[in-house]
Amino acid sequence: MIECSRPIAATCVFDVEFHQPAGERPVPLCLAWQDVATGEAQARWVYGEGPRAPPFLLRDDTLVATFAGSGDLACLTQLGWPQPAYHLDLHAEFRCLTNGLLTAKNSGLVHALRHFGLDAPDPVQKQRLQQLAVRGGPYSAAERDALVEYCRADVAFETALFRAMLPLIDGPRALFRGRYVKAVSGIELAGIPVDSRAAELLFRHWEAMRLRLAEQAGGGSGVFEGRSFRMHRFEALLVRLGVQWPRTATGKPKTDRETFEEMADLHPELREVCELRRVLGQVKVPALGIGRDGRHRFQVKPFLTTTSRNAPSATGFIFGLPRWVRALIRPHKGRALALIDWSRQEFGTAAALSRDPAMWQAYLAPDIYLEFGKLAGAIPQWATVDSHPEERAQFKQCVLAAQFGGGSELVARRLQVPLGTARQLLATHHRVFARYWAWVEEVTNAALLRGELRTIFGWKLQVAAGRRTNSIANFPVQAAGAEMLRVAVCLLAERGIQVDALVHDAVLVEADVGDIEETVAAAQGAMAEASELVLRGYRLRTDVKITRHPDVFAGASHPMWPRVWKIVNELSGEPTAGPKTTEEER
Numbered sequence: 001m002i003e004c005s006r007p008i009a010a011t012c013v014f015d016v017e018f019h020q021p022a023g024e025r026p027v028p029l030c031l032a033w034q035d036v037a038t039g040e041a042q043a044r045w046v047y048g049e050g051p052r053a054p055p056f057l058l059r060d061d062t063l064v065a066t067f068a069g070s071g072d073l074a075c076l077t078q079l080g081w082p083q084p085a086y087h088l089d090l091h092a093e094f095r096c097l098t099n100g101l102l103t104a105k106n107s108g109l110v111h112a113l114r115h116f117g118l119d120a121p122d123p124v125q126k127q128r129l130q131q132l133a134v135r136g137g138p139y140s141a142a143e144r145d146a147l148v149e150y151c152r153a154d155v156a157f158e159t160a161l162f163r164a165m166l167p168l169i170d171g172p173r174a175l176f177r178g179r180y181v182k183a184v185s186g187i188e189l190a191g192i193p194v195d196s197r198a199a200e201l202l203f204r205h206w207e208a209m210r211l212r213l214a215e216q217a218g219g220g221s222g223v224f225e226g227r228s229f230r231m232h233r234f235e236a237l238l239v240r241l242g243v244q245w246p247r248t249a250t251g252k253p254k255t256d257r258e259t260f261e262e263m264a265d266l267h268p269e270l271r272e273v274c275e276l277r278r279v280l281g282q283v284k285v286p287a288l289g290i291g292r293d294g295r296h297r298f299q300v301k302p303f304l305t306t307t308s309r310n311a312p313s314a315t316g317f318i319f320g321l322p323r324w325v326r327a328l329i330r331p332h333k334g335r336a337l338a339l340i341d342w343s344r345q346e347f348g349t350a351a352a353l354s355r356d357p358a359m360w361q362a363y364l365a366p367d368i369y370l371e372f373g374k375l376a377g378a379i380p381q382w383a384t385v386d387s388h389p390e391e392r393a394q395f396k397q398c399v400l401a402a403q404f405g406g407g408s409e410l411v412a413r414r415l416q417v418p419l420g421t422a423r424q425l426l427a428t429h430h431r432v433f434a435r436y437w438a439w440v441e442e443v444t445n446a447a448l449l450r451g452e453l454r455t456i457f458g459w460k461l462q463v464a465a466g467r468r469t470n471s472i473a474n475f476p477v478q479a480a481g482a483e484m485l486r487v488a489v490c491l492l493a494e495r496g497i498q499v500d501a502l503v504h505d506a507v508l509v510e511a512d513v514g515d516i517e518e519t520v521a522a523a524q525g526a527m528a529e530a531s532e533l534v535l536r537g538y539r540l541r542t543d544v545k546i547t548r549h550p551d552v553f554a555g556a557s558h559p560m561w562p563r564v565w566k567i568v569n570e571l572s573g574e575p576t577a578g579p580k581t582t583e584e585e586r
Contacts, residue, residue: 008086009061011036013159016075017129017151019047019136023289023297025189028075029133030148031055032155036065036162043152045144046079047137060085066181067091067109067158070300073185083185087178090161093169095303096177100452100462104304104311113157116164121157126150173458177303180486183493184300191295192318192500192508193337195330195552199290202328202564205571206285212567214280223273227280229255234273243267244413266414275560278322286325287316294332300502306471307478308459309485310502319503324561329553336516336548340523341506342484342531343541344368346403349477349484352538354439358432360538369396376428398425403477405470440473447472455479456534457486480534481505487530497523513548520544 014033018026032043033055044055058064058076064084066072068091076083094112095104102111113120129150132143139147202209214227223233235253238245245263246254257278264274290296296318304311314320318329331337342348347368351359358375365371370388373379373395379388397414401407411422430437447453453461453475459482461475485505492499492507497519501508507527511519524542531540547553 023291191297324558352535354436356435491526
């Protein structure tokens with residue numbers, strides 16, 4: 001997976017300045033490159049010029065280095081040039097070298113240069129020229145010269161950074177991360193097909209829709225006053241419903257998004273309050289970039305989390321918005337989409353990494369939580385989901401709490417049971433999955449002694465003093481999931497399968513309607529290969545949801561969507577039939 005097919009003969013540092021209107025593909029303005037060995041450097045204006053041959057060595061024995069280079073590589077495609085055979089992304093490698101010591105916010109080019117004691121560009125001047133590129137043309141001769149010089153200077157800075165970092169870089173694994181950034185550039189070019197008309201109506205009337213929802217909410221739970229969430233009313237509602245809500249240190253109900261989502265899952269009668277609070281709290285209109293071709297494009301932003309998972313914008317990525325907004329996703333005529341995700345990826349990954357036979361047996365069973373209960377001797381072997389729903393719910397909450405570092409208080413709250421009962425459930429988890437818990441202790445102790453953790457492909461976490469042991473224990477599972485996704489995405493891209501988006505541990509692939517089943521089978525095969533490679537022989541299952549034109553993606557069946565769509569139609573004065581649901585949701 002990470003071996004070079006032939007020796008690298010030359011190394012070139014490359015950078016592009018480009019203009020990219022929201023939702024559109026990038027438009028290259030100018031580019032610069034430098035041969036690391038010879039120091040030869042060139043810069044060139046390309047905007048508005050006709051096709052020409054690549055001005056630097058894009059041969060199968062050349063390494064091309066960039067800094068956060070998915071946009072730069074996308075510009076190669078836009079220019080009609082080939083992708084480099086070998087690619088190294090200096091931003092990814094800087095994040096890997098400093099992960100756990102520096103935050104993602106401190107991983108830009110200026111920070112990286114200063115970290116190595118190198119000269120760095122003036123941040124204010126850099127931002128001014130970035131804004132000039134963002135503005136788009138036409139450009140005066142002076143502006144063109146300024147952008148070309150800025151691009152040339154960035155390449156010089158990046159070349160110095162490359163030389164400083166080279167002794168610290170794990171070459172083969174760095175090239176694997178570079179392959180992933182190449183694949184990401186294709187995903188960012190592809191984008192997600194959406195119903196442009198429905199999106200335009202929704203976002204044009206977003207603020208008025210929020211006001212109308214607020215008016216309607218006043219007669220429902222009574223928690224809202226206008227658009228404002230009133231804590232005293234919410235507390236009164238919790239008393240009426242008899243809900244034990246998580247509290248802050250001061251005794252007030254927690255109001256973060258994660259708490260609301262968790263409690264709404266446990267108490268469906270609070271789902272409306274959760275959804276309304278999220279929509280009413282969305283002060284700004286979501287900035288979804290939708291191109292003229294009806295495709296939503298976004299930045300994947302790889303390697304920005306501690307575990308190296310992607311970190312796309314919460315408001316600029318459709319999967320970061322409330323679930324019902326996904327009803328805007330709609331394959332274009334003759335096309336189909338498939339969302340493919342690993343089934344219970346975290347549980348299966350934990351079982352594989354720890355080599356816990358009981359845990360793996362539970363993963364392979366038709367239902368993890370029932371199997372856990374059966375292994376514990378608390379549920380008969382003949383039990384089904386229908387015959388023992390309450391027992392299954394108990395073991396499910398126990399698994400989820402244990403897996404993400406939650407304690408007995410979390411289990412007690414989720415199940416509404418005494419603290420003693422929750423403790424007994426967690427003790428059962430430790431007993432049944434004893435090998436897993438021994439592995440957690442081994443990993444934590446080793447990380448504290450060595451001061452670092454590493455994944456199979458070398459993503460590193462520096463374990464600084466004071467880091468919570470829960471985050472240390474959770475790192476191997478989450479980081480392995482990220483590695484798994486990277487392997488799968490590389491395989492999909494290199495096998496010609498179009499990937500439109502990455503959604504945590506899932507991929508959204510696209511194909512012609514007549515080819516979608518074959519594409520899904522190939523994609524599932526690649527994802528199985530990826531899991532087997534990362535988990536050293538353990539293969540995870542995948543789940544699939546297919547959407548064919550003219551249906552819309554999951555979301556239209558969400559109870560909030562018809563309500564929002566009705567308001568939007570009333571506000572627009574252009575009533576439509578509204579989106580349909582997918583075949584799987586009917």
